[in-house]
Structures are given as C-alpha cells and as structure tokens.
Amino acid sequence: MRITDIREARVSIASDIANAYISFAKMDVSVLALYTDVRVDGRRVVGYGFNSNGRYAQSGLLRERFLPRLRDADPASLLDESGRNLDPCRVWDTLMANEKPGGHGERSVAVGIVDMAVWDIVAKIEGRPLAQVLAERFGDGEADPWVPVYAAGGYYYPGKQVSALREEMRDYLELGYTCTKMKIGGVPLAEDLERVEAALEVVGDASRLAVDANGRFDLRTALTFADGLAPYGVRWYEEAGDPLDFALQQQLGEHYDPPMATGENLFSHQDARNLLRYGGMRADRDILQMDPVLGYGLVEYLRILDELRIHGWSPRQCIPHGGHQFALNIAAGLKLGGNESYPRVFAPFGGFADSTPVEEGLVALPEVPGIGFEDKRELMKVFKEHLSS
Structure with missing residues (x-):
C-alpha cells in the first residue's frame, strides 16, 4: 500500500472566549487528509488529522518541512512488516529525520497532526476501532x-x-x-x-x-x-x-x-x-x-x-x-x-x-x-x- 495524496488546510475556530492568558478571537487549526490506494469494502481508506485547540494551525511547518519528507519517502519504508499497512513508528522516524534534539515547540504539533491521520489509517485497514487496536x-x-x-x-x-x-x-x-x-x-x-x-x-x-x-x-x-x-x-x-x-x-x-x-x-x-x-x-x-x-x-x-x-x-x-x-x-x-x-x-x-x-x-x-x-x-x-x- 502507499499514500497517494496529502491535503492540508487551515480552518478557523475563532470565538470571543478567553482564558486567563489568551483570547481565542483568532484561533485556528490545521486539518489533514492522507489518501491511500487501499480500499476496504469498496471505499478508499483516508486518514484524517487535526491539532488540538489552543495551538494555532501548523500549515507552514507541515508544508515546508514535514509533508515533503513524507512525500519523498520510499513508500516501502513507511510500512509494517506485512507490507499491507503503515507503521506509525516508521512514519514518525521519517517525519523527524534531520531534526535536532530539543526545541519541541510547534514542530511537535505538526508531527502530531500527521500521527493522528496515520493511526486513523492503521485502524481502518485493520477494520477495527482504534481503541481496540491499541488495547491489543x-x-x-x-x-x-x-x-x-x-x-x-x-x-x-x-x-x-x-x-x-x-x-x-x-x-x-x-x-x-x-x-x-x-x-x-x-x-x-x-x-x-x-x-x-x-x-x-x-x-x-x-x-x-x-x-x-x-x-x-x-x-x-x-x-x-x-x-x-x-x-x-x-x-x-x-x-x-x-x-x-x-x-x-x-x-x-x-x-x-x-x-x-x-x-x-x-x-x-x-x-x-x-x-x-x-x-x-x-x-x-x-x-x-x-x-x-x-x-x-x-x-x-x-x-x-x-x-x-x-x-x-x-x-x-x-x-x-x-x-x-x-x-x-x-x-x-x-x-x-x-x-x-x-x-x-x-x-x-x-x-x-x-x-x-x-x-x-x-x-x-x-x-x-x-x-x-x-x-x-x-x-x-x-x-x-x-x-x-
């Protein structure tokens, strides 16, 4: 299997609320879709991801650094031993290639968005809720x-x-x-x-x-x-x-x-x-x-x-x-x-x-x-x- 397309967009979640530190008046998130060539029950498997609230959209880091690494990777290097599903750890290693230790800042959010979409794919290909996959x-x-x-x-x-x-x-x-x-x-x-x-x-x-x-x-x-x-x-x-x-x-x-x-x-x-x-x-x-x-x-x-x-x-x-x-x-x-x-x-x-x-x-x-x-x-x-x- 392989990832065939990657789509990312910025979506507003702005509101007039505030906590003790920040206003959410300009808050947004990144949404991500990883398309694959796998079909389950006739439907193409797509993994979705987004970042949790409180951190802004990660479009720059995703488009300029992390998604190019994913696109340029040998498809086989992203797969598990069966060759039929993604290996989240191998994908993670690809995303973090050439990244220095420390400096966890916003790059951790960008990588987390991709990780969410990858696990969505993994569980869909296995045909089970992610919670059960993780338990096993x-x-x-x-x-x-x-x-x-x-x-x-x-x-x-x-x-x-x-x-x-x-x-x-x-x-x-x-x-x-x-x-x-x-x-x-x-x-x-x-x-x-x-x-x-x-x-x-x-x-x-x-x-x-x-x-x-x-x-x-x-x-x-x-x-x-x-x-x-x-x-x-x-x-x-x-x-x-x-x-x-x-x-x-x-x-x-x-x-x-x-x-x-x-x-x-x-x-x-x-x-x-x-x-x-x-x-x-x-x-x-x-x-x-x-x-x-x-x-x-x-x-x-x-x-x-x-x-x-x-x-x-x-x-x-x-x-x-x-x-x-x-x-x-x-x-x-x-x-x-x-x-x-x-x-x-x-x-x-x-x-x-x-x-x-x-x-x-x-x-x-x-x-x-x-x-x-x-x-x-x-x-x-x-x-x-x-x-x-």
Whole structure:
C-alpha cells in the first residue's frame, strides 16, 4: 500500500472566549487528509488529522518541512512488516529525520497532526476501532467500554456575568456530564471565588468541579489562589504557573494538599520525565494531562507512558487534554483515567461521535473502524469541504 495524496488546510475556530492568558478571537487549526490506494469494502481508506485547540494551525511547518519528507519517502519504508499497512513508528522516524534534539515547540504539533491521520489509517485497514487496536498492541487486549469525561468550559466571555456561568454549568449537567471545569486567573481572586461558588451551586459536590489557571500565575499568586481554593476542595487545581517552571510546581505541591493537574503544554517524553523528577507531582492524587496530538502524536505518548511507569505512576492518573475522538480512543485503549471534552466550544473538533452521547459522565466509542470521525457528521463536513481529493 502507499499514500497517494496529502491535503492540508487551515480552518478557523475563532470565538470571543478567553482564558486567563489568551483570547481565542483568532484561533485556528490545521486539518489533514492522507489518501491511500487501499480500499476496504469498496471505499478508499483516508486518514484524517487535526491539532488540538489552543495551538494555532501548523500549515507552514507541515508544508515546508514535514509533508515533503513524507512525500519523498520510499513508500516501502513507511510500512509494517506485512507490507499491507503503515507503521506509525516508521512514519514518525521519517517525519523527524534531520531534526535536532530539543526545541519541541510547534514542530511537535505538526508531527502530531500527521500521527493522528496515520493511526486513523492503521485502524481502518485493520477494520477495527482504534481503541481496540491499541488495547491489543499495547494493553491487555480489551479496551475500556466506557471512558469518564468532564466538560471543559467556564471561559471568560465579554460581559459574562455569574448567572451566565451558572447556566453554562447547568447545561453541561443536562448534556449528561457529572464533572466540569472552569477557568480562573483572569480576574482578581475574590471575583474568581465568587465564580467558583456559583459553579458549585449548580454542580453540587466540589469533587465535580476542577479549576484551570492556564499557567498564568507567578509563585506568590499561585500560592495565594491555592489558599483561597483550599477550603472548597475542588477536583483539581490546574496549571497554576508556567508549564516548565517545575520549581513553582514543586513548591505549590508542598503548600497545597488537594489534587493538582498539569502537563498539557509539555510536548515530549523528556519534558514529562523532568516534570516527574523535579515538579513535585504526587502519584497518589495528581493528574497528568499531556496531549497526544500536541506532543508529537501517539508514538511519543507511548514513550511518555513508559516514563510514568518508571516513576511509579499508573496510566489511570492520565486525563489527556484535547477533548476529541483521538484522545478518547487512546484513553479507552490504554486504560487512562478519563478524557477532556468540549461540548459547546471549538466545534466541530471537540466532542465525540454522534451515536454515543454522554451518559452519567461516561461516553462509549462507536463500533466504527479507525478513530470514528465518520460518525461525527459536522466534522466530516469540514474534512470534505477542505480536503476532498
């Protein structure tokens, strides 16, 4: 088999929302299609990919660096031993040829987009959902039938009042979610605590509400907010400081006993290893949120999981950032602790298959070969509009 065509496009997901650090007013993503000469049940196998929200489209890196390497490669060098399917590790090595160590920045996102499309192809050729393929290759042979998911929201909107936050949280519960997450750090502590209290009035128990500062705080502010949050006992306090400030994270953990979460902006197994070595993360309670797409793809995420095991962590402490079907398949197949979800923002890239609604905070995967994009109508419309061959 061989890749016969590659299509990439930039798609806007702009909105008026903001977190403590950035506005999404000009946010976009890259979408990618890898066409093959393989047909299954009379249909050509096409793999689709895109990057998780929060990082801009990667068109320049893809078109100028990574996709030319893929096009120029000997087709046989990209295949597994059978010669009938792609080998994601060999594709990854091709993409990363002549790349120096370190400098993980935006190139990790570009490679992750291609990696997603490759795994979509692999599972489609095998005729099974990706979660089951991963369970058989890297797990115990059986994927989790249900994955816990939480609704990520609570952004800052222009003119948005506390009453609107309550309504947003109520909407998530009506959609079937039992746990939610909201942003903090964009307003003074007292105002944010009012927002936390308003959200808790709706969701009930504090274990059902996480808060996310998006890396906004210096140490002093992180500790101040920790003191303010401590009496509430929220599900977790996420990314208080810069993701690479491991000293801040360590000192915060010494000061704040309840669960913390971080990792979505760490893009390699080396970064993850340093977090575990120097960040003071606690394997009995804290959550790791490394995003498989933003961090060089699933090939690299498997290396991250190896590092976690070496340091005594269970994969169940991983709840990936991203909120899409690729991360959901990974969570089910590798038996992670859950998955993020974006039920009302970043459409149509966030959320899951049309046929599998969230029920009591859990979601199943459809019995669709590949990642399952074909069971998400609005997303397939975007792919066909921008990537049709």
